[in-house]
Amino acid sequence: MKTRLEQFLIAAFFAATFLGLHGCKKVDLSEATSNINTAIYVSPISIRFVDVDTATKVIPDTKVTIGGDAAQYVVASDGGNLSTSSSAFQTSHGFLNLALATTTGLPTTSHPVNFTISASPAGYMPVIRTLSITDTTPTILTISVVKSTALGNFGASVTPTIQNTLSGDTLSADAQLLTVPMGKMTEKATITIPSGTKFLDANGNQIHASSINTNIVQYGTGVPGVQDIFPGGLNPKNVIGADGNAINGGVQFITAGLLNINMNAGNTAVKKFSKPLDVNVELNSNLQNPESGKALQAGDYIPVWSMDEGTGQWKYESKAVVAPDPSSGKLTANFKASHLSNWNLDWSWDYFGSHGTTFKPLTCVLNIANGFYGYPWEVILVDQNYNYLAGDHYEYVYNGYTTTLPYIPNVPQARFILKPSPWYTGNYPALDYVAQTPLFNPKTQNSITLTYAPPPPPERANLVYNVTGKCSNKNTAINVGAWVYYWSDDWSEFYYSYISTYGWSYNNNISLQVNKKYNIGIWYGGTWNQSSFTMTKSDFTLPTVLIPGTGLISGYGKYNAGSKTLTVTSSFQVVCK
Structure with a gap:
């Protein structure tokens, strides 16, 4: 389920049709030897495989198989091989970026594009998930794996x-x-x-x-x-x-x-x-x-x-x-x-209101003290035995956050719980909830408040991230569209953005903890690019030391004290023809 914040951002972000954002389109059009990728595809999908155990956060890279009726229309969306002739894909650092070829026709609610994702990471239980894509907007999916x-x-x-x-x-x-x-x-x-x-x-x-x-x-x-x-x-x-x-x-x-x-x-x-x-x-x-x-x-x-x-x-x-x-x-x-x-x-x-369902909405409002807000969290409806019934997942939560289930299951007792998402542990046990409501009858109660009193949060500032590609074989900048990932060394925080130098961006205003180190990762054109920075309230230059096995992200950061915003401008190398 997309969050309400995501739905708002996505609607604004993708008011125009998403066409060929990952292609290499030269800024300097006089360079006739430029590689201009004219592939057209929609519905960018970012999938992250995560270990739900607290000991390990990055799983080994693994083969991923795309199956189902629409498998032939699923392509890589990282600027790499866009061939639809094979259903086999490979993760990098736990990530897999996909899209849909427009030969499917644009996906809609009445004509969704359905396919399966299956993988057997070494040392982990096999997993399979079914995706149903109903529009051209970005989809974020986290697949939990367990040893x-x-x-x-x-x-x-x-x-x-x-x-x-x-x-x-x-x-x-x-x-x-x-x-x-x-x-x-x-x-x-x-x-x-x-x-x-x-x-x-x-x-x-x-x-x-x-x-x-x-x-x-x-x-x-x-x-x-x-x-x-x-x-x-x-x-x-x-x-x-x-x-x-x-x-x-x-x-x-x-x-x-x-x-x-x-x-x-x-x-x-x-x-x-x-x-x-x-x-x-x-x-x-x-x-x-x-x-x-x-x-x-x-x-x-x-x-x-x-x-x-x-x-x-x-x-x-x-x-x-x-x-x-x-x-x-x-x-x-x-x-x-x-x-x-x-x-x-x-x-x-049926969450959509036809199969074993009570036809009434149920609302949960979060009452969170100390100005706490964070991502990613889960607001889940469970029965009296903590069996899962429904919920919002990987949500940005804050005081006053509200979720409404349009329909509910036919159960006489339930409660809402608040818990960190599986791979976000921080100071919280991975499996435990931090707050819960009393048991109530969801068939007779329309709304309930879930109260959470966390400790005061540390100081935070905003991050705005900009990225361009640079041809490795000539001094020319190119426009790119790519998923960008940010995470702290202890994996207590993880965020993502979709950024394009065409002027479109998604989720590109993130709050990070001041004086905390974060890593940046970009998977593009078959190469994992990585760097790091400290969320400091001063200007800086990104490290120029290449991390073994990765491409280099270079650039600088400028801090605006008035808006409490750090703007990072960066680039990475792309092979151009």
Whole structure:
């Protein structure tokens, strides 16, 4: 969801059509040998992959695959290769910048451009997200990734590989696969493979092997932060409902748990079975059934969904029956799985007002003391068990900040929480909220105030950043359009701007802490350019020492004491023809 500040800035910024801003257009048009890139594309997209664990902020560069129906129209938007012949892209310093080729036609609400982004960073859990682009304005997306060893902090667990021996390509007796809880994850699951089951590949062919190896990741509920790592996200747009039709606008999931099951027979991935698996999942004792408005109880049903990991599409499969476990007495959900994917126990509602929704707006107003304001923060609506319901993400918050949900889920109790965004920790624990409202009934209450009393903030000043490109093989300046990123050494602060020397800019007036060091990063033309500066109340020159493996950003800063504004004018080298 774009913030209200973003919506205002974007509307003003992109009143004109965004055409070819990243191309090399020479200021000195008499240079006939200039490289003039006439590619036309729209909807610039900046994606950042972040580690939600506090220990590491920059993930290893990784291959990113673009999938879905509109994959062929997605291009690199950093001034580099604009070919649409390949769906493979590469991050740099955790960033990936994309755009849409205008051969798609301009995206609109009635004709969105939908595609998926998937990646498997080394040492991290695989991720997939679906993007739905509905206009030509910039889109900012942060994709949180988590190391398997840190899943327990987020209410999830990884079970060590389970091996079962086969006889004649099948099991001679039922096999039970048991998950192992870890960290804050307390629920368990049991997956039973019936004897005589044949293991099939994606095309339905039987696999001949002497053993199967299974890896299971289980996601629980009730931990603030689980929404940051939930496979596919909790507000997917590409969803097929119980009637077999697409749900317009997607849904908001209210999760009761998820299982990610990967199985190999020999060296071949198992995708289907001749007999369905029996799946039994323990449920959090504090879960509330949003359909009944009461505590979850035996005899209730929970919708079951599966995800196509190639397209990111969720599909309604069945309803799981809630029943007590005979030995432990804990409530469990039971269902059958005939193929492997992410299997998701979720109620759902439609933020756009048609699917499991209460048709009334709900407003939350922030009452923040000590003149505090900051970015990025989250204002999230959760149920009484802190399960995610809806919210604003990566927001610029301040005293009086207001968010209004036009529709709400059908739940009798909820609360708003205020928390730092996953990768912004500063002095705050990454997973914890800093303030919350009391529980209230969102169906009867129209507005609520969320109060936060932080310590007095340090002195800050405004930053305005200007950038041009310079041909490395001739003394000529060129116009560029590029995403510019700013971050502090401890990653407690991170900001972005889209800046073009055509005179257009987006989010180019940022407040930074005085006397604090910040880094600048620009990914353009296949090169990562980087420099640093201290937000000082005096003039300075950017360092001329080249950081190994990067391009140099050179320039200077001028401070205006009257407006408390530091203006940085800079340039970086671009190869021109």
